[in-house]
Amino acid sequence: MSAKNGGGPGMQQTDFERLIEGLRDARAYPHAAGRIEAIETHISQILLAGDFAYKLKKPVNLGFLDFTTLERRKFFCDEEIRLNRRLAPALYLGVEPITGRLTQPRVGGAGEPLEFAVKMRRFPQDALLSRRPLTAELVDRIAERVAAFHDRIPVAPSDSGYGSPPAVLGPMLDNFTHIRPCLTGRDRARIEDLAAWTRTQATALAPHIDRRRETGHIRECHGDMHRGNIAIVDDEVVIFDGIEFNPGLRWIDTVSEVAFLIMDLEESGYPVLARRFLNRYLQIRGDYDGLPLLDLYKVYRAMVRAKVIAIRLGQDHLGADEATTDGRELARYLALAEGYTTPRTPVLILTHGLSGSGKSSLAAALLEHLDGVQIRSDVERKRLFGLSADADSAAAVGNIYTDGASTRTYQRLLEQARQILIAGHHALVDAAFMRQAQRGPFRELAVQLGCRCRILSVQAPESVLYQRLADRRRAGRDASEADGRVLAAQLATREPLTVAERTLSIEVDTTQAVDLSDLCVRITV
Structure with missing residues (x-):
């Protein structure tokens, strides 16, 4: 896509290229710069100089952003600092003027600014999540960071229009507009199918989208949260390069932000860690209401990636090999999006067992094999009383175990x-489900939704149960506060599974090794 000039005096693309060439000279910087490295994206140029990185915005208008005047570029540099200091305060240092001449620029020099740059602390490229292996512990830390961020950022004003069904659908359809010219034949038909599915889903979910806006889920998010914008710097999770150029792309539903990182993890071959991220995030925030929108937003986010590739494919200077590689990548995102539109047949899985039987551990282990979401009674009970999962219930107003x-x-x-x-x-x-009255409504829910119900009857000898509870209380790392007294009460009052419930039941002895693959087959067939 060619750049469009803003229509008045300002930096032309050729001038910008001369300026970038001048900034490749170490003498342009007020500090030791060493060998200058340049990184180019479709909207910016980043110059790595010594301990710092300088990010300049290209003088382009791509429709969804407009950087065609110096005034606008300065404004968006300031916005980039404001927004990204929320998640990466040590990384974003300020906005520097670039003065001098195009061929002999000076960063931070005196005189009339030619341009402005966001000054950042430089970090090794192998710190990026996109360049390092991921672990469960790291994904948990990211989920906790994102959840805390979403809790504290501003909520969109009710009269802003952000998060309304038209505001949600517009950028989704815009993606297809950019992608269509790059495709022919069968691929063009695939795009039209995805566009039709998107319209249909957005229309069907419009009341839910509106309700999300009315209940405060539209917030000033990061907007571009994927592995390439997350780094581990000094052992801290640093999330950077949020969207500053278009408020409509960051004032979004928090589940849209979550969907981007989940899609990125799945595309990169980490489906188990994607589920782990989702479950940890939901356990912290309790936002299960956003799940019906997740597939719609995952398709949208896959198409955002496809749009960026399409823009790159439209650039004149792209070589044949690069075009071939980009074409394959574009096709991969189309296939990923198509997978999200495929209907699934979910199963309602209830745990049934005494405290200490291993219900939560079994449920968490199953998530490595099932596309499932775990909900824990211990966590949700505390949430109802305004407590975090690891809080002591003594801090609650009133008894939370009545x-x-x-x-x-x-x-x-x-x-x-x-x-x-x-x-x-x-x-x-994940709950004890000791009483028939507790189990009955869930079985009825499965009937209403036309899905299967399975009951995992989780068992262990009483002596093992008491020992596990004592060990867990000493460790103090679990949401459950059950102790020996709770277990004794359960043993005295539990109601066995009915004949009908036993037909849905799968017994699991947690003192023995559990074949999780086999158990998943038994659950889902």
Whole structure:
């Protein structure tokens, strides 16, 4: 795509290229710069000089952004600093004027600015998540960072228009507009199918999208959260390069932001860690209401990636080999998006067992094999009383373990299970389910939604249960506060599975090695 000039005096593309060439000279910098390295994207030039990186915005208008005047580029440099200091305060140092002449520029020099640059602390490129192996522990840390960020950022004003169904659908359709010219034949038909699916889903989900806006889920997010914009610097999770150039692309539903990173992890061959990220994030924030929108946003995010590739394919200077590589990458994102449109048949999975039987550990292990979402009664009970998962219930106002509190907890789990199943995920409801009255509504939910229900009857000898609870309480690292007294009460009052429930039941002895692959087959067939 060619750049369009803003129509008045300003930096032309050829002038900009001369300036970048001048900035490749170490003498342009007020500090030791060494060998200058340049990184180019479709909207910016980044110059790596010594301990710092300088990011300049190209004088382009791509429709979804307009950098065609110096005034606009300065404004968006300032916005980039403001927005990215929220998640990477040590990385974003300020905005530097570039003065002098195009062929002999000076960073931070005196005189009339030719241009402006965002000054950043430089870090090794192998710190990027896109260049290093991922671990479960690291994904948990990222989920916790993102969840905390989403909790504290501003909510869109109700009259802003952000997050409305038209505001959600517009950028989705814009992606297809950019991609269409790059495709022919069967690939063009695939794009039209994806566009039709997007319109249909967005229309069907419009009431849900509106409700999300009304309930405060449209926030000033990062907007471009994927592995390439996350680094581990000094052992800290640093999320950088958020969207500054278009407020409509960052004032979005938090689930849209989550969808981008999940899509990126799945595309990169990390489906298990993608599920882990989603589950950890949801456990912290409790936003299961966003799940019915997740596939719509995952398709959108896959098409955002495809659009960036399409823009690159439209550039005149692209070589034949690069065009071939980009074409294959574009086709890969089309296939990924198509996978998200395929209907799934979810299963409602209930755990049933005494405290200490290993229900939560089993449910978490199953997530490595099932596209499921785990919801825990211990976590949701505390959430109902305004407590975090690891908080002591003594901090709550009132007793959180009364019969009334239990009834509210199971009702919350039922509502969350409905959202998970509607979204097409297996719902793993991790609770004791000691009473028939607790199990019955969930079985009815499965009938209403036309999905199967399975009950995992998790068992271990009483002596093992008491020992596990004592060990867990000493460790103090679990949301559950059950102890020997709780277990004794459960043993005295538990109601066995009915004949009908036993037909849905799979017994699991957690003192023995569990073949999770075999168990998953038994659950889903």
